[in-house]
Amino acid sequence: MQFKNTKAFAQQLDSEDALRSYRESFVFPKVNGKDVIYFTGNSLGLQPKSAQTYVDDVMKDWRELAVEGHFYAQKPWWDYHERLAKPLAKIVGAKPEEVTVMNTLTVNLHLLMVSFYRPKGNRYKIICEEKAFPSDQYMLQSQVRFHGYDPKEAIVEIKKREGEHNFRQEDVLNVIKEVGDACALVLLGGVNYYTGQVFDMKTITKVGHEVGAFVGWDLAHAAGNISLELHDWDVDFAAWCSYKYMNSGPGNASGCFIHERFHGKKDIPRFEGWWGTEKETRFMMNPEFVPMPNADAWQLSNAPILAMAPYLASLEMFEEVGMEALIQKRNKIVAYLEFVLKDIDTQVSSEFEIITPVSQEERGTQISVFLHGEGRKLFEYLMKNGVITDWREPNVIRLAPAPFYSSYEDMYEFGQILKKGILEKKK
Template sequence: MSPAPPGGSPAREQPTEKQPTQEERARGLDANDPLPTRRAEFLIPPHDDGEVAYFAGNSLGLQPRALRARLGEELDDWARLAVEGHLEGRRPWYSYHELLREPAARLVGARPREVVVMNSLTVNLHLLMVSFYRPTPRRPAILIEDSAFPSDSYAVRSQAALHGHDPDKVIIRLAPRLGEATLRSEDVVAYLAEEGDRVALVLLGAVNYYSGELLDIEAITAAGHAAGAVVGWDLAHAAGNVELRLHDANADWAAWCSYKYLNAGPGSLAGAFVHERHLADRSLPKLAGWWSTDPATRFQMAPTVTPVDSADSWQLSNPPILSMAAVLLSLEMFDQTGLAALRAKSRRLTAYLEALLDGVCAGRDAEILTPRAPERRGAQLSVRVRGRDVGPLTARLRHEHGVVADARRPDVIRLAPAPMYCTFHDCWRAATALAAVLDD
């Protein structure tokens, strides 16, 4: 035995505590997060012996496991009741869209009569612009962001041409400041204050599809109104992603899709919002169909519409029930968890992924384009990889590492940690995989 040190017991080697690995820390964050993941309630594409880490929910959300049974119920009613399913089904088809009214309103911060689920996103943009793009010789312009999604650009150009204007002259595209990647809300406000007297319509993406930037809806809406313009919002990347308060923000109108963060399936139905101050305005031009009229008199088969003072008056046709069933299931899931809780988890996931990606980008000629402030972004980080075609990079992420991300060529990879099913461990997998493919 070794001699005892003076005044003490024999010397002992102090044990050193093993430090957790990054992967173990990620799993610990998942285990201790206040909002457990609902990943098990979704069908996750397979990879090798496991599942992918899915970061493309900003393009197409995952399929809820419960959807197959929900669709089966509607198919059973169709088989059992045929046409009588319109009034006798377990969820009668004639009034099915009314089931979605209140949960859709909660999702976007609206009053129930201000919203309706119908059509697809670009169809709704056009229907609403029929009512709210009213150009005059002195005020003909439509203001959009320079990085607007192409379908928005096509829609506003075609609307301008429909009114006899040259789109190249009346479509104003606001770009970020020189050397910056995102359009600042304060720059939109400043433009409207200085040049807004020729703007008839402001139509911006609340969350930009390319950068993930979240614009200040309330400030821009107020600035647009102060300039005398109507203000509409494309919420394709905002609905189900960030908390929205459309009514309180005083937005004139908005439209969104349901196949991204809302997980309602490819090409599924979209939503529309019209502020209640416009609902009884009979002077607004509208395109009309059978579903535009008052349902109490619909079967009188009258040749003219009986108006309703709700967003329903922008409907055209009876809704496709199988698509609507998927939207209803999605809205039920969002109600169960609550958008506030999902948004809080989204911030935690995105901040963790950001910290990991900062380490990946350092020394690899890559950078995060998305704003750093949590209040200026949704559940998305866009990474620019200089001098590399990101198509092959994202293919390798998927096939070699089981990480599904989105390529925006030539050089941007979009990663969206959707909080309904993404985990901290997924974030660790994504960062580790990106480092590996960038190093090769």
């Protein structure tokens, strides 16, 4: 398709958008009396209007049933989390029994490390990417120290080549092969939070297994954004937050994937709690832990129902639409955003540099842009004029048009505001 950077063309694309009605299912903040242009679904998704109803339902059950809500609520609390497994399994490419929801992302990664970071003898090293998200860095460092190792020795970082913004696939695979039988775990972010680069998870997982390591993925920026096939890719474990592309609310509950080959084992290292024990005998308060025959065996405590309610509300929209349709729109709207950026760049004689990979297979909905010659003042101008985006040092803005609620007209209007901000600065 030949794009045009005009309002009429953007409106035409919106009129042809099969998902356009879902925009009305979300609440937009306002700046200067107008709905914002929202580019930070990669940080916190907008609130679904249905979330309030789902939370109110729980509050009503609590008010009217109190403790009996565990068994007699319309959606009983004792198995509430099980309702999230099926729609989540479709999003991440898993079997429903391989998915559970509990805690928050870094907590879950720590808990999963109990099972999947088992250093012994010469096999103690962890491979991660250079400048992983800080929480992952802190988590990995504390884990290896807990096991008595020096992070400088135990953690091997895959580095970008000098002058390049993204990781090369061959470099990732070569590091895994070089570390070889000293590698206990490969743990990477499925989508790099800074550049938006998507890793080839299938191939990396295969090579990690070939050297005898466990392979896990932090899918914070991947779940609900890109196509995932965790079961078929033979991934050992993964975890993701729910508040970015899945719109569950700030700091909300995390999803976990544990491949079915690890289910039903009493002898696997694992921190355990009563919600992970056999459902049929859970309330008999037996002293012996009998693990659930699925990913729920990693559950510790009863589910935070008020947190899960808005998550379930959002997941029901994912169930209606499906990842295939979301990705189809994602690809088109990101391509249009890229076109608008490049067109504005020529009009203002600036020096934008898109550092997200060009290949569709290596990017999702995020575009990261170096604003050469511009500074934080441009970012502040965008924010004051209703463009909610994200600034990363030294000079990068991250733009993530979520397909559920972003419009093509948003992309056009963003370009006009960006152009005005640059030209005003040059006066």
